[in-house]
Structure formats: structure tokens, C-alpha cells
Amino acid sequence: MKVVVCVKQIPDPATPYSLEEGTNLLVRPDEQVLDDTDRYGVEMGLQLAQANEGTVTLMSMGPKGNAQGIRQALAMGADKAVIIEDEALRGSDALTTARVLAKAIGNEGFDLVIAGTESTDGYSGVIPQMLAELLDVPALTYATSVETDGSEVTIHRQTVDGYDVVKADLPAVVSVTAGVVEPRYPTFKGIMDAKKKPVETMGLSDLGVDPGGKQKVASITDAPEREAGRKVEDEGEAFAEIVALLEQKKVI
């Protein structure tokens, strides 16, 4: 079974993000990290591939930089990676991103595509669904569990008040929530092996895709600030302050 996992390198969320003057595009340093939410998709892909004698290919669009984030995912155990990088793709909207990924995934061939539900830096939250439409396969979304026998896939799909069991034939796209599986930590051997694994880089002309639509950010303004209120050091009685406020607000 051929599993493709979509992953993204993002600026380290622990560092302050900044925007490029003029374009308002997010500044992406050479050193980026694997989006933490992608670790769940990678782990899920590894487990399903192992159970079905398959392979895991990572698919990523964005500036390659030093590819540290991609190596993180390879170190977990993925077999290889494809990175689509092109200056013309800067500021691409969700649909262009999906078109590029769909073309590259189609070229690679797949039985199952796994992605997170949204990225941490862009979070448009529609890429897996667009991919599915462009590839003409079902989108089984917000999975809290995934099972497949290599011909069918069944997930638990998160709903507002519980979950639905959703089933479809492969090939399919599945988006997974954090917590769908416990991601492994790379072993020392995994990290060493990752350095030798193939990382293929391609551009738009290799794929034959037009750069397409851009979403323009017209302006950035400061949001109205919320004022901080009272701060109380707890010396054993602070709970009473909470009770008093709840009384005042007529909650109790």
C-alpha cells in the first residue's frame, strides 16, 4: 500500500512571527520545524503502511530551507520526501497549494493520503478537502481513529457531539486530528538514517502547474486591546475572590 503524508515546515511557533513589509507575507527563516500537528499524520501513516506492507512518502510545499523539519519526519521512519519549492508559489492561496500538491501526489501514485486537519501557521483548514476533490477521491475528515485493510478505509470522524463511523473504498484522503495516535520519538538510528533518505525537490515547471491565484492581504491593523484586570497573589484565600466575582456576575 502506498501512503502519502502531507507535511509542512513552519517557523518555530516558540519564536515571534513577523511579516514581510509590503507583501505582508509570513517571514520564513532558513531554519524551520516540522509542524507539530503533522507528527500525528506521519505516525498514522507509518502504522498503516507497516500493517499493509506499504511505504510512506512525505509531500510538502514551501521553502525547503535546510529541510530540518522534513528530516524530523524522515527520522520517525518515512521512506522518502518530495518538496515542491518555487519562488512563484509565495503567497499562494489554499486552492493553488492544493493543486500543486494534488499534481505531485498524482504523479507519485497513492492508495491513501494523510494530512493534518489544518496547519499551525496558515490554518485555512480546507486543503485536505480540496486535495480529495482534485484527486476525485473521498475526504474522510477529522479522524480520531483510522483503520484500513488496504482496500477499504474506516475512520471515526469527530462531530460536534460525538463521532461518526465513516467508510470508503481506497484510494482516499484522510485528515487526522491531534491525538489520533501517539507519535513516536525518533531514535538515534532513525535520525542517522534520515540523513541518507531521498529528498526530491521540484518546481512548478517540473509539475506543469500554473502559479494561479493569490490571496492578497490588503492591510494589517492592531486589534482593539483587552485591558488586564486585577491580579491577586494567592495566599490561601484567593478562591474567595473567584466566588465573589461569580456572585457579582450572578452565575451563582
Place this chain on the structure above:
Amino acid sequence: MASVWVFVEENDGAPSQLGLELLSKARELGEVTAIYLGVGGDDAFAALGDHGASSVFHADAGERLPSAPLAAALAERADADSPELILLGQAYTDRDVAGRLAARLGVGVLSNASDVRLTGNGVETDHEIFGGARVATAIMSGGPHIVLARPKSFPVEPSGGEAPAIESLDLPDAGKSEATVTESHVEEREGPQLGEAAVVVSGGRGLGSPDAYELIEKVAKPLGAATGATRAIVDAGWVPYAKQVGQTGKTVKPNIYIAAGISGAMQHLVGMKDSGTIIAINKDPDAPIFSVADLGIVGDVHKVLPQLIEALENR
């Protein structure tokens, strides 16, 4: 007048709260058609009319996963009717329909909108970035424009509108894109839904261990509150994704929000900072959560919460 389509999903036999929010906003922008997904019925349709829909496309997907067939039906209809704006919410099925529909129509999607305006030659949306500290205004030309608005962005206001005209929408066979919903499980939940609750009590990494989340539930119970969580403890597997409040989770706007052991990462703040009154308990006096809290308690959640629980239970 601009034609605006609004996606409204059924919840417990009636239009969802989010759907009513979107309808209330949409009628300021133009002539509203509701895309109603669910079993439907006179009461449900009347509620759509009473919030501004003058017509309704009604679709019932039954046991089919709705996104692929519904997107196919809507794409065909959009080609014929050319609506200026198709408005959906930043929610599960909404996102599925929006993504597939946009790919079919070959148009973009503006996500996470907290406001939406039609400008005559395009659409403009506001969305909060950097944890809500800044507001980015995005523009899109061409059309139709597909916009996903965050829940709680618009107040629900009845318009007193009459019963809308109902048209049943046939859902075509989506072939290889079809999927089947074989079972639905409703999880036992104490108290109200997270998105609708007047009081929300949330916990974060500062609780120290999954077992300590019980403290959150014990505070919530006497208050009739919903329980929430940060992404950190959802990722750690302490509580399910459905409880996640924040940028990649739910947006909540309760009258009272109690944040216990939550430092206030940007990711979390964007989902709760518009709450009426915010009460925060954290042992780090410099935690960012205190910058939005009306009452900040610098203290140990393992001391403050048990005392609070006892005080609430003894009332």
C-alpha cells in the same frame, strides 16, 4: 441586490447556532438563500426564514457523507445562479463542503473570517492573526467568493422574516468520491455544548497530569459550565479534540471563562479572548493569560481549585 448563499447544518432537528449567526450577518449583505443540510421540516424552515433566508435549498444526504455530493450539486447550481458570496462557518462539515466546492469552481476560500464585506468588485474579510493581536484584511476578486467565518463572529438576531420558498436539492452520485456514514455516536456529555455554554472552564498543561483534569470537571459541574482545554493537553492525549479551544479548535464567547493552568499561548487566546469575564489561575505571574484576564490569580491550581470546588459545592 447581491445574492448570498449561506450554509446551515441541522443540529438536533433545528438550524445550528452557527448557521443562524451566518444568516443574521448575510441578510445585511444581500438576498439570502440558505443551503440547509439535514432532515428539515416546517419548524426548521420557518426558523431559517425568521433569520433572513428568503429561499432555501434543502439537501438531505441520509447515510452518505455529504461533502462530495453536496459540493457537486452546489457547483452546478452556482454556475447557473452566480451568487456573489457563499458563506459557511469554520466548522467540520462547512469546511468539507467549502474545500470541495472551491476546488470544483476553481476559486479560493477566505478562511477564519471575523467579518465579511462585499465591496462591489470583490469580497473583503477580516481575520485575526498573532493570537488576535492584529487584524489582517484580505481581498479576493473573481467569484463566487467562498468565505468561512469563525463561530461567534456575528450575533443571532431574528428578522421576523416569513416562511421561505423551499427547493429540494438533488444530490448527484459523486462516484469515486462517495463515502458512507455507517454509525453515529453521541458522546455522553455533562452540561452544555462547549460552543454554546454561558460558562466555560478550561484546563491546560499547568494541571500537571491527565488525572488532574477532574478538577476542571468538578468546578464546571456546580456552575452548569462546559469544559474546555488547550491544544497542548489535547495533543498530549489528556482530553479529546472536541474540547480544544483556540485557533485550531473552537471559538468560545461565554459570559464567564475560567482558565486554569493555562499560560495563554496565542493559539489559545484567539479562541477565548472575546469572552465576557475572564478569570485566570496560573502560578507564573508573567503568563500572557493575565494580560486578558479580568481577575488573575497567581497561584497553584492544585490549591486554588480544590478550595473553589468545596466553596461551590457547599452553596
